[in-house]
Amino acid sequence: MTDFQLLDAGQDALEQALSPKRKLVPAPVENFYKNYYVRVFAQAILTIWAVLTVTFFLVRQMPGNPIDVLIEQILTQEGISYQEAYDRVAASFNFDPDATLFDQYLDYIRDLLHLDLGTSITSPGTRIIDEIARFLPWTLFAVGSGFLISFVLGVILGMTMAYYRDSALDHAMSLVSSFFTGVPNYIWGLLIIIGPGISWNWFDVGAARGTYDPGLTPGLNAAFIGSAIEHALLPIITYVLATLGSWMLSMKSSTTSVLNDDYVNVAEARGLKDRRIITAYVGRNAMLPLFAQLSISIGFVLGSGVVIEEIFVYWGFGHYLFQAITVRDYTSVQGAVLILSSTFVFSNLFADLTYGLLDPRVRVTGEK
Amino acid sequence: MSQNLPPDVALKVDDLSIVYRTDRGEVKATANVSFALRSGEAMALIGESGSGKTTISLALIRKLPKNALITSGQILYQRNQEVQDVLKLNSRQLREFRWNECAMVFQGAQNAFNPVLKIRKQFEDTAQSHGWRDKAAVRERALSLLQLVRLDPERVYDAYPHELSGGMKQRALLALGVLLSPQVVILDEPTTALDILTQRAIIDVLNDMRRQLDFSIIFISHDLSLAAEMADHVATVYAGEIVELGGVNDVFYQSLHPYTQGLLTSVPTLEHTQDLLQSIPGSPPNLITPPVGCKFHPRCAFADDVCMEDSPPLAVDVGGHLAACWHKDRLIESRKARV
Numbered sequence: 001m002t003d004f005q006l007l008d009a010g011q012d013a014l015e016q017a018l019s020p021k022r023k024l025v026p027a028p029v030e031n032f033y034k035n036y037y038v039r040v041f042a043q044a045i046l047t048i049w050a051v052l053t054v055t056f057f058l059v060r061q062m063p064g065n066p067i068d069v070l071i072e073q074i075l076t077q078e079g080i081s082y083q084e085a086y087d088r089v090a091a092s093f094n095f096d097p098d099a100t101l102f103d104q105y106l107d108y109i110r111d112l113l114h115l116d117l118g119t120s121i122t123s124p125g126t127r128i129i130d131e132i133a134r135f136l137p138w139t140l141f142a143v144g145s146g147f148l149i150s151f152v153l154g155v156i157l158g159m160t161m162a163y164y165r166d167s168a169l170d171h172a173m174s175l176v177s178s179f180f181t182g183v184p185n186y187i188w189g190l191l192i193i194i195g196p197g198i199s200w201n202w203f204d205v206g207a208a209r210g211t212y213d214p215g216l217t218p219g220l221n222a223a224f225i226g227s228a229i230e231h232a233l234l235p236i237i238t239y240v241l242a243t244l245g246s247w248m249l250s251m252k253s254s255t256t257s258v259l260n261d262d263y264v265n266v267a268e269a270r271g272l273k274d275r276r277i278i279t280a281y282v283g284r285n286a287m288l289p290l291f292a293q294l295s296i297s298i299g300f301v302l303g304s305g306v307v308i309e310e311i312f313v314y315w316g317f318g319h320y321l322f323q324a325i326t327v328r329d330y331t332s333v334q335g336a337v338l339i340l341s342s343t344f345v346f347s348n349l350f351a352d353l354t355y356g357l358l359d360p361r362v363r364v365t366g367e368k
Numbered sequence: 369m370s371q372n373l374p375p376d377v378a379l380k381v382d383d384l385s386i387v388y389r390t391d392r393g394e395v396k397a398t399a400n401v402s403f404a405l406r407s408g409e410a411m412a413l414i415g416e417s418g419s420g421k422t423t424i425s426l427a428l429i430r431k432l433p434k435n436a437l438i439t440s441g442q443i444l445y446q447r448n449q450e451v452q453d454v455l456k457l458n459s460r461q462l463r464e465f466r467w468n469e470c471a472m473v474f475q476g477a478q479n480a481f482n483p484v485l486k487i488r489k490q491f492e493d494t495a496q497s498h499g500w501r502d503k504a505a506v507r508e509r510a511l512s513l514l515q516l517v518r519l520d521p522e523r524v525y526d527a528y529p530h531e532l533s534g535g536m537k538q539r540a541l542l543a544l545g546v547l548l549s550p551q552v553v554i555l556d557e558p559t560t561a562l563d564i565l566t567q568r569a570i571i572d573v574l575n576d577m578r579r580q581l582d583f584s585i586i587f588i589s590h591d592l593s594l595a596a597e598m599a600d601h602v603a604t605v606y607a608g609e610i611v612e613l614g615g616v617n618d619v620f621y622q623s624l625h626p627y628t629q630g631l632l633t634s635v636p637t638l639e640h641t642q643d644l645l646q647s648i649p650g651s652p653p654n655l656i657t658p659p660v661g662c663k664f665h666p667r668c669a670f671a672d673d674v675c676m677e678d679s680p681p682l683a684v685d686v687g688g689h690l691a692a693c694w695h696k697d698r699l700i701e702s703r704k705a706r707v
Contacts, residue, residue, distance in 0.1 A: 262479035269431050269474070270544075271466035272497040280493070281482050288484075359484055360528040 040352060044345045051341040052112070052334065056105055059325075059333050066121050066328045108334070117335040122327045128335035131320060136339065138211045139305050139316035142232040146239025147301055151294065153240070154247020159283060161248065162255030173248065180245030185304050188241045189311035192234055208234055209313040234312050239301060250293060255286040288359050295351030299344030373446045378551050378584050379405040379428070379470075384441030386423055386432065386608075393656040397423040398608045401441070402682070407551060410578065410585040412599035412616075414592060414631065416652055420608035421588040422475070425554045428586070429470050430454065430462055445469060447551050468498050471545040472554040475588075477538040478561070481529035487540055488525045491547060498548055506547075513543035516580060517573045535566035539573055546581055555587035559594060571597060592635050596620055604628040607653050607663040610682060614689030624691030626668050626699055662694070670695040670702075 032038055067089060074085040099107070111118055117128040157177075161170045183191075196202040212218070212227040258264060259282060267281045305318030313319075317336070324332035356363035373380055386398040398420045405411050413421045426432045428443060443454040447469060457465055474480055481490055488507070495506040507525070514521035517539040524532065524540055532540060538558070545553050558574070559567040571594065578585070589595055595602055595616070602619040604612040604627060612625035623629045630648035650667035653659050662680050665671040674694050682692045693699065 262474065263482045265431070266474055266480045267482065267493075269429055269466055269472050270494045270497070271463045271468060272493055273463070276493060276497060280485065284484055285482070360486075361483060361530045 037353075040349055044349050047345050048338070048341050052338055053105070055334055055337045056108060057101070059328070059330050060101065062325075062328060064328050066330070112338075117338070118331045120324075120329055120332050122329045122332075128332055131332065132317070132335060132339055135315065135320040136317045138232070138314065139302065139309070139318060141228070142235045142314065142316060143239060143301050143305055145232070146236040147243070147298065149236070150240040150243045151247055151290075154244050155251050155283075155287060155290070157244075158248040158251020159255045159278070159286065161252040162259060162286075165252070165256060170252075174252075177245035177248040180241060181249065182245075183242070185238055185242035186307045186311060188238045189234075189308055192238060193311065211315050231314065235305075235308050235314050235316075238308050238312075239304075242304075243297065243301065247290065250290055251286060254289050255282060258282050258286045261285070284358070288355075291351065291355060291358060295347045298347040299340075302340060302343055373444055373451055375446075375449065376406050377404050377446055378407040378409075379446075379586075380444045381424075381428075382442050382444070384424070384427060384443065385439045386420075386427055387437050387439055388433070389435045389437060390656075395655045396608055396658060397436070397655060398427070401605075401608075401610050403603055403610060403613060405552065405584050405586060407584055408582060409600045410587065410598055411601045411603065412595035413586065413588045413603050413605050414590065414595050414628075415605035416590065418652055418655075419605045420655075421605050422556055423608070424605070425472065425556060425586060425588055428454065428552075428554060429466050429472050430457070431466075431472070445552075464498065467494060467545075467550060468548045469550055470552040470554065471548070471550040473538075473541050473545045473556065473558060475556040475560060477541040478534055480541050481537065483529055485528075486525075487527055487529065487532075491525070491544060494544060494547055500548075510543065510547060513546060514540065516577060517543045518569065518576075519543070535562055535569060538562060538566075538570060542570075542573060542577065546577065546583065549581070550583060552584045552586065555585060557589055557591075558587060559589075559591060567594075574598060592620075592631060604631070607658055608655060609663065609692065611664065611693070612691040613682065614691075618689040622689070622700075623703075624689060624696045624699065625664075625693050626670055626695075627664050628691075629699060629703070630667075662692070670698050 070089050071082070071085045074080065074088060075082060078085070108118070117132070120126040120128060120131065157173065161173050161177075164170050193205055197205040197208075207213075208231060211231050212224060213231075216224045216227055218224055264277065264281055267277050272281070302317070305316060306322050307318070308314070309316045309318035310322055317339070321333065321336040321340070323329075324336060381404070382402050384398055384401040385396070388395040388397050401420075401424055403411070413424060415421050423432070423436070427436075427438065432438075438455060441455075445452045445454050445465070452461075452465070452469075454462075454465065481487065485493075488510070491510045492503055492506055495501075500506060510525060511521040514524050519536060519539055524536065529537060542558075555574075559570050562570065574585075575598070577583075585598070587595075587598065599616045602612075602614065602616050603610045604619065604625060606627045612619060612623065612628045614624075619628060620632065623632060627648070630646070633646045634648060636645055648667055653663055653666065659666055659676075661677050662668070662671070662675040665675040668675065670693075672695075678694075680692045680694045682690045
């Protein structure tokens with residue numbers, strides 16, 4: 001071999017060693033993870049797991065311990081030995097208070113992987129999944145309608161402001177929407193109760209409690225549905241008032257910028273009908289940035305249900321979570337947080353995946 | 369309507385003046401502009417940036433910005449012996465006039481298409497808004513036009529705008545421009561912002577289109593070579609006025625206005641050497657308070673007392689070659705002396 005050949009051979013070997021083609025992970029696994037959908041789904045699951053883990057340890061750091069409280073109660077009431085009281089409580093809770101925190105955590109995760117949310121600590125025998133199924137639909141109904149109304153109204157009003165920008169109408173609406181954005185939702189709730197509810201007596205504050213009038217059978221009958229809407233009305237109005245302003249302002253600013261875009265100008269020069277320009281050219285493009293906000297807000301609005309539902313004594317998911325925290329019902333809190341964080345994470349994921357339907361520029365293509 | 373136009377005139381602009389109302393005062397963007405465009409003819413509006421070329425063309429389809437005000441003049445449009453007064457169209461008539469009769473291909477086609485709709489949808493939108501609902505027929509016409517502008521018709525028709533390059537978008541916009549067989553197509557800087565090869569392709573495409581389809585062109589450019597290549601007539605615009613108007617050879621080889629002459633000598637040619645290049649001294653005038661007399665006099669080598677007092681009329685010269693200058697003779701003399 002000449003020197004050059006030697007040099008070449010050495011270089012080949014070096015290149016082979018450094019070549020990115022050498023895989024540490026088998027190809028199918030790597031390709032599987034390269035798949036966009038697999039990747040974002042895995043990230044979502046990881047996020048939820050992280051939230052659950054933090055929650056698990058945090059709730060146990062809260063002052064007040066339901067087990068000690070109960071043992072104490074039994075001790076003083078029945079005068080039995082500490083060990084007896086302890087055993088009774090342990091048996092009725094179906095959990096071993098002696099296990100280390102970490103073992104409890106492993107138990108919790110194992111149950112979760114079997115899709116078992118466990119039972120409530122403070123009311124033994126009540127399955128958490130049943131409780132959530134009982135409370136969650138009410139919140140979804142109230143938050144969902146409030147959210148939808150607020151979004152649609154905000155988009156329409158925001159576009160109107162942009163079309164009439166710098167007019168008296170725009171200035172008045174800007175002022176109102178800034179005010180709406182500035183006032184927090186719990187203040188809106190209190191204002192509604194104090195103003196129309198108590199001072200002006202437009203409705204009976206007491207009768208507005210709960211999710212439907214007592215004595216009605218839940219089902220597809222007019223009386224029940226009417227009553228359900230009536231009871232949800234105040235929370236819905238509160239959600240709308242608290243979020244409408246920011247939708248209006250966002251829509252106004254994005255519409256204003258879209259109106260200056262060349263393609264809108266060209267669309268007018270093309271002699272397109274106004275309605276077509278407003279919907280497909282201005283509206284659709286102006287809504288793109290709002291759509292990204294939408295998914296984030298869904299999570300926040302669901303979370304804000306805790307305060308709003310307490311104010312109106314609306315027995316929904318937020319009320320359930322609040323009660324669970326109050327009595328330090330660890331397992332129920334964990335169950336509720338699981339639902340809350342999953343909603344948040346998956347609504348974001350859903351927005352990510354569907355954004356491409358609205359904006360072809362970010363569409364994820366199979367190849368390339 | 370009662371106006372009569374010679375049968376071969378497609379568009380006639382009379383004494384058009386436009387001001388922009390701004391905080392600093394009224395900008396006299398266009399003053400007493402008159403010209404006529406024959407059907408099938410290509411006319412170039414040349415001049416510096418800010419000279420009012422775009423304002424004139426926007427007025428033709430009434431697409432001026434909100435702060436613009438047309439202070440005088442009329443725009444007459446004729447097709448099949450029917451005359452319309454463009455400035456008097458109501459909003460429905462105007463919408464139908466746009467693109468059907470007069471299409472405008474805007475400067476910078478990069479953002480001319482709605483980014484969230486396929487090219488196909490945007491062709492269909494245009495057709496539908498003008499009462500043409502047969503999608504199959506629209507498709508057939510669109511594909512043949514895309515073919516004409518040398519694009520791969522099937523691929524481009526089903527593409528989103530972001531999937532096309534700048535030159536492709538410009539050509540797709542040209543195809544869209546003639547979709548409804550307009551009589552007049554306005555091209556605002558059709559080749560600006562494109563690389564030199566793409567510019568060449570656009571010019572070839574435009575020439576093809578003119579050969580195969582029957583329409584008049586008004587194009588706006590500061591690219592004199594493009595004007596020389598494409599135009600039948602050339603109008604030089606300075607400070608909102610047409611200062612010279614004539615056949616392309618007349619204007620380019622026997623210019624009668626010092627400003628046009630200045631533009632021509634500031635462009636390199638293949639024949640002349642670099643040292644003959646001259647720029648026009650000074651800068652365009654402030655259009656809020658334009659100079660009295662001839663607006664070009666502060667920058668003009670031939671200017672004297674007359675020029676500072678009286679504005680020269682756009683007087684007819686040999687063979688319909690017009691120029692607004694008091695000293696055409698001296699200009700011709702000086703050109704002879706140089707050669």
